Amino acid sequence: MNLPFAPAIGKDGVRRLNPARQRHVAPGGGLISFELKPGDRAHILDPEGGQPGLLFLAPTGAGTSCDLPEELKGLASAPGDALPEPARAFLGTDGPGLVLFTEGTAPGAHLHFTATTPLRCVLLAPGGPMDPGAQDAPTDLIVEIEPAAPSSGTVPPPLTEPKLDLRIRAASASAYEVKAGDYIQIIDVDGQQCSDFLAFDAAKLRSGREKGLDPTTTRTLMGSASPGPGLHSKYFDEDQTALVEVIRDTVGRHDTFMLACNAKYYDDMGYPGHDNCTDNFNRALEPYGIAPKMGWPAVNFFYNTFVSPGDRIGMDEPWSRPGDYVLLRALTDLVCASSSCADDIDASNAWHPTDIHVRVYDGANSFSRGIAHRMTPDSAPRLTRETGFHARTSALTRKLVDYRGFWLPDCFSSAGPIAEYWACRERAVVMDLSALRKFEILGPDAERLVQLAVTRDIRKLAVGQVVYTALCYEHGGMLDDGTVFRLAENNFRLVCGDDYCGVWLRELAAEHGFNVHVKSSTDQLHNLALQGPKSRDILRDILTTPAHQPSADELKWFRFTIGKVTTKTGADIPVMVSRTGYTGELGFEIWCHPSRGVELWDALMEAGAPHGLEPLGLLALDMVRIEAGLAFAGYEFCDQTDPFEAGIGFTVPESKQDDFIGKEALARRRAHPSRKLVGLAFESNEPVGHGDPIYNGRAQIGVITSATRSPTLGHIIALARLDVSLAEAGGSIEIGKLDGHAKRITASIVPFPHYDPAKSRVRA
Template sequence: MQTGTPVTAFRPTSAIVRGGQARLFALRTGDRVTLRNIEGAQPVEIHGFGPPESLLGWKGSGVPVQTISFSADEISATIAHMPQVQGEKPGLSIAVFDVATPAGTALTLEARDDLLCVIVVPGRPMAPDAQDTTTDILVDILPQTERSGEMPPPLAPEVVTDLRIKAATASAFRVKAGQYIQVIDVDGRQCSDFLAFDASDLDAGEEYGIDPTTTRTLMGSSFSGPGLHSKYFDARMRPLVEVVQDTVGRHDTFLLACTAKYYEDMGYPGHSNCTENFNRVLAPFGIEERKGWPAINFFYNTFVDAHDRISMDEPWSRPGDYVLLRALTDLVCATSSCADDIDPANGWVPTDVHVRVYDAACPFQKGSAHRMTHDAEPRMSRETGFHPRTSALTRKFEDYRGFWLASCYNDAGPIQEYWACRERAVIIDLSALRKFEITGPDAEDLMQLAVPRNVKKLAVGQIVYTPLTYETGGMIDDGTIFRLGAHNFRWVCGDEFSGVWLRELAEKHGLKAFVRNSSDQLHNIAVQGPRSRDILKRVTITPPHQPTLNELKWFRFTIGRIADRPVLVSRTGYTGELGYEVWCHPQDAVTVWDAIMTVGEPEGLTPMGLLALDMVRIEAGLVFAGYDFSDETDPFEAGIGFTIPKEKPDAYVGDAAIARRSAYPHRLMVGLDIAGNEPIGHGDSVYVGRAQVGVVTSAVKSPILGRSIALARVDVTSGEIGTAVEIGKLDGHQKRVPATVVRFPHFDPQKTRVRTEAPVENTGSGIAPEASRATTVTDDPRGAANRDG
C-alpha cells in the first residue's frame, strides 16, 4: 500500500442523516453538535460511545430529551453493523424531538471528551395512503479549534493506494485494469489535473495518453464543461478511464494544465505550475517532457461565455468532493494539486488533493451528485424501487433529477413504445417525481395560499393540477395536489425545492402545517393507454368504501392492494391517454410491477421510457419544467392559464403579479405546425421577417400526425391562429423552416381519450356510482393529466 501524509478521521462541519438511517461522527473535546429537525415531526436517537458524561449540556428551547436505557443486544441493527462500534454499548443514549416537533427546531450538544457518536433517524415504511414519512436531520459541527485537511472515510474498505498530493505539487502512480481511482478535493475549491497513459505501451516504449480532441469527438460534444464525459480515450480511440461517480458536476477538459508560459505572460516568471510538476513525476516512467499537458481538468470552473471568450471563476467543489474513475486498462496516472494562486481558479489559495485507489471488486454504482439547494449535501443518483425489473430490460438509462430512469427499452425502442401507448398500454417508471406530505391543522390554509386553485373545493379522494408561483408570478413548478383528508394533502411535483418553499411560506405566515418529503417512501409507475383500465382492474382490489377501478373518475384516486401489497391508484398521467398511476412503497415495487405485467403482457402491455413519453406529452400539449416554463414564465405564458381562476375567495402567492401580467400580456404559448422534415428543437428561434418573435420550447416529429409539431412561446402580436412564422436554423437567418401557428394540443384537443368512461359494474361495493364523484375543480380539458413528469 502506497502512503502519503497520514489521513485523519473525517469530521464534517455539515452533514445529513437520512430518514430511516444512521450516521457515525468522530467528535473531539469541545466540539459543539447542532441537530436541526429540518421538516419537523422526526424523532432522533443519539448514542455516545464513551464515558456517560462525554456528551452533555444540551441546549434547545422546548426540545424533549429523554435518556434511553437498554442492553448491548438491544441496540438497533443499524448501529450494530457499524464496525467502529460493533459489540460496544453506548455510554449515553438519548431520544430527542418527537412527532410534534416544529420544522427547523434545533438542539445543540457539546462533546466533553473525544468520542464516537451515532445519530439514528428511526422510521418505518410508509403506506401509500399514510403520511408518517421519515425525514432528514441536518447535523452541524462547530469544532473548538479550526481544522483543515481532514478526509472523508473511504468509499470502500479495499483501499489499494492512499496518496496525499500537497498543494502545488503532483504525483504519479500505477493502476491496474478495473481498479477505481478517487480524486478528492480535500478542503474545497481546489483544481486538479489528471493524466493517464496505457501502461503496457509505456513498457514497450510507446506513449499513449488521454487525448481531449479524440474524446470530445467520440463522445459527441465539443466541450465537457460543465460536467464530464463518461469515458476518455487515447489517440487510437481506445478508452482508458470511465467516470463512475461525480459529486461536483462542473469541470472542464478543453484547456491545458497550467504552464510556465501562462505565469510568465502574467508577470510571474518561475512560478510553480502543473505542467512542470507533471514532467518531473512522469520522467521515471520514460514519458517525454512537454510545454503544456492536455489533461482532464477536475473541479475547474472554466467556461466559454456568451461572447465566445474563455473565462473562469472559483470552483464549485466543497471539502470532500470527489470524482471516481475506473481504469479500463493498466495505467500510469498522474494527478496534480494546481499551483495557481493568481486568479480565482483555486479560490486564490492552493490546497491539498488526495487520491485513493480501490480494488476492482468494489461494488460502486454509477451516478452524479444532486443538491436540492446550493448549500445542501450532495446526494448520488439512486435507483428506484422498480429498477431490478427495468434494468433487466434495458441498459439505456438517464439520470433524471437524481434517479436512474429508462430512456427506452431493448426489445422495442421509442417508436414502438409510442405506438403501444397510443394503441394498447404501457408501463412507465416515474418514481423520480417528488412527493410531499402536507399535514396539520393549517394544511388547507397553506395550500390555499400557495397555489391559484381553490383548494377548499377539493374533496377527499380528488386531485387537482396547479402551478406553484413566486410573488413575481413566475413558476416554481407545476404539480398535483391529492386530498387525503380534512387536514391532509400530498403535493406531487418535479422540483424538490417546492418543499422548501412551502415550509418557508408556512413559517412566514405563522401556519401550523408540516411539509415533509416522502419521495423515498413512495415510488410510482404509470399505466397508460386504451387498455390500461382493463389491465389494472384485474389486479387491483379495493375495499367496499373505496371506488373500484371502473368507478374511478378522472383526477380521483382510490386505495387498495395489488398482489396483497398496499397501493394508491390515481386516474392521472402525462400521456394524453386514458391512464392511471400506481403508488407504492419501494420495497413493494417489484411485486407490484410483476403482478401488473403478468396480466398486462397478454394485452400488449409494454414498458415505455422517457424518449417515447416526451413524444406523447408534446402531442398532448403537456408542459415540461425547464423547457416550456421557468421562474420567468407565468402560467398564461406557459399555456396553462386555465389554472388561474377569474375569482378566488382567498389571496394566493403571486396573484397581483399574475393579474397584472395577464391584463397586459407580452407572450403566449402556441402550437406550431412545421413544414418539411428538418429537425426542430428546444431553444430554436421563431421569426417573422428579420425580427425574432419567440422561441420553440418543445418539438417532436409526431408519429400519429405524420408531421413535425412544436410548442412555442411567441409575442402576442404573432400568436393569432394561422399566422405564418419561420424557425431559424444556423444563425437564425441563413436557414429558415416555415411554420404556422395552430391551436394546441395538436392531438385529441378535447381530451376524449383521457375522459373515456366504462360502464360501472355491480361489484358489491355498496357505493352507488354517483357517490364517488367529487366537486369538479376544473372543467378545462387541458387540465387533464398535465404535470411535470
C-alpha cells in the same frame, strides 16, 4: 428560519456559503456516522419537524473517556438496543444514546454542541416504511460540522479498504500505478481545490508508445463536453482506447478542454518561477520515462471553467465542497498522475491551494453509479439513486439517464421509442415516474397553506380528488407545476418536480405562523404510470379496493383510490391509484412503497401481457406529452414565465377569492399578456428543438419550447412561446437556424393540443 446553515453575507455584500463546513444527512429511517475533534462544533437540524432523533457518542481511541458536551447534558436517554449492528461496530460500544427530537418537534428545530474530546458519533432518524395511503414518512436529519480549525484536512472515511491512500499536498503532484478494474477516488479535501488528472496505458508505455487521455477523442466519441456516470462515461486516448470510466461524481462541473496550469501562464501574469501543475507532473512522471511537456492536456477535476458570452473562456471559484470526489474505474493497466493545482493568483482554487487525496480500491468491490444532486446550494450532495423498479427496468435497457436524481430509462432495447409510442397510443404502456417529488402536508392549517401556495382553489377539492395546479412566485413567474391530492380534511399530498417546493412550503408556513407539517415522502412513495386505451382492462384484473373506495371501473378522471394489487403468488401490495397521467391517453398512476416495486412491476407485466403491454421510456414519453400539449419544467415554463405564457392559464381561476402567492402579479399579467403558448406545424422535416428562435422578418418574436416528430400526424410539431401580437392561429412564422437569418424554416401557427384537443381519450 435564522439557522447556522444559512449562507453568510459579507461586508462586501457578497452572499457566500461557508465551504469549510461539512454537511451530512441521516436519511429518514436510516443513520449517519461521523467523527469530531476537540473544538469542532456540530449543528443538528430537523428541517421538516416531527422526526425523532437518536444520537450515540463514543470516545475515539482505546482508554479514552467520553466527556458529554455541556449542551447535551439533561437530554433523555435512548436505549442502546436501538443502535444497529454496523453503527455499534463503528462506535465500539452499545451503550445508551440521547433523544434529540420527538414527533412533536417543530420544523427547523436544532441544537448545537462543541466536542471537548475526540468523538465518534452516530445519528439515527428512526422510522418504518410508509403505506401509500398514510402520511407518516420518516424524514431526514441534518448534521453540519464546523471545524475548530479553518482547514481540518480531514478526508471522509474510505468507501472500503483502500489499496493506496495517497495525500497530495497543496501545489504538488504525484504519480501512481493502477491495475485494470481497480477504482480511483480523487477527493477534494477542504473544498474548492482543482486537481488535474493524467492517465497512460501502461502496456503501451512499456512498448515505447506514450498514449494518454485525449480530450478531443473523448468528446468526439462520447458526444459530450465532459463524460459522467451513465452510458457516456469513458475517457479515451488518441488510439480510441478507453482508459477510465466515471462511476461517481459528487460535483458534476469540471474542465476537460484546457491545459493544466503551466509556467507560461504565470510568466504572462507577471509571476515568473511560480509553481505549476505541468512542471510538477513532469517531475512526477520522469521515473516512468514520460517526456516532459510545456503544458499537459488534462482532465481538470473541480476546475470551474465555462464558455461565456462572446465565445470567451471564463472561470470562477470551484463548486466542490469539503470531501467531494470523483470515482473512476481503470479499464486497462494505467500509470496515473494527480495534482493539487498550485494556482493562487486567481479564483480557480478560491485563492488558496489546499490538499487533494487519492485512494485506489480493489476491482473486486462494487460501487453504485451516480451524480450528486443538491436540493439547494447548501444541501448535502446526494448520489443518483435507483427507483423501486430499477431491478426490472435496468434488465431491459442500458440506456439509463440521470433524471432529477434517479436512474430512469430513455428507451428499451426490445423496441425503441417509436414502438413504445405506438404501444401507448394503441394498447398500453408502463413507465417509471418515481423521480416525481412528493410532499405530505398535514395539520390543522394544511388547507390554509396549500390554498396560499397554489393557484387553484383548494377549498373546492373533495377528499379523494386530485387537481393539477401551478405554484408561483410573488412576481408571477412559476416555481413548479404539480398535482395536489386531498387525502382527508387536513391532509394533502403534493406531487411535483422540484425538491425546493418542500423548502418553500415550510418557509411559507413559518412566515404565516401555520400549524402544519410538510414532510418529504419521495423515498417512501414510488410510482408507475399505466397508460393507454387498454390500461383500465389491465388494472381491473389485479386491483382490489375496499367497498368505500372506487374500483378501477368507477375511478373518475383526477380522482384516486386506495387498494391492493394482488400478485401471482397471492401477495397483496398496498397501493394508491390515481386517474392521472402525462400522455393524453386514458391512464392511471400506481403508487407503492419502493420495497414492493419489483412485485408491482411483475404483477402489471403479467396482467398486461394479453393486452400488449410494453414498457415506455423518457424519449417516447416526450413525444406523447408534446402531442398532448402538456407542459414540462424548464421548457414550457420557468421562473420567468407565468402560467398563461406556459399554456396552463386554466390553473389560475378568476373565481378564487382567497389570497395566494403571485395573485396580484397574475391578475396584472392576465389583463396585459405579452406572450402566448401556441402550437406549430411544419411541412419541412428539418429538425427544430427547444430554444430555437422564432422570427417575423428580421425581428425575433418568440422561441420553441418543445418539438418532436409526431408519428400520428406524420410531421414535425412544436410548442412555442410567441409575442401575443403575432400568435393568432393560421399565421406563419419562421424558425431561425445558424445565426437565425442564414437559414429559415417555415411553420404554421395551429391550436394545441395537436393530439385529441377535446381530451376525449383521457376522459374515456
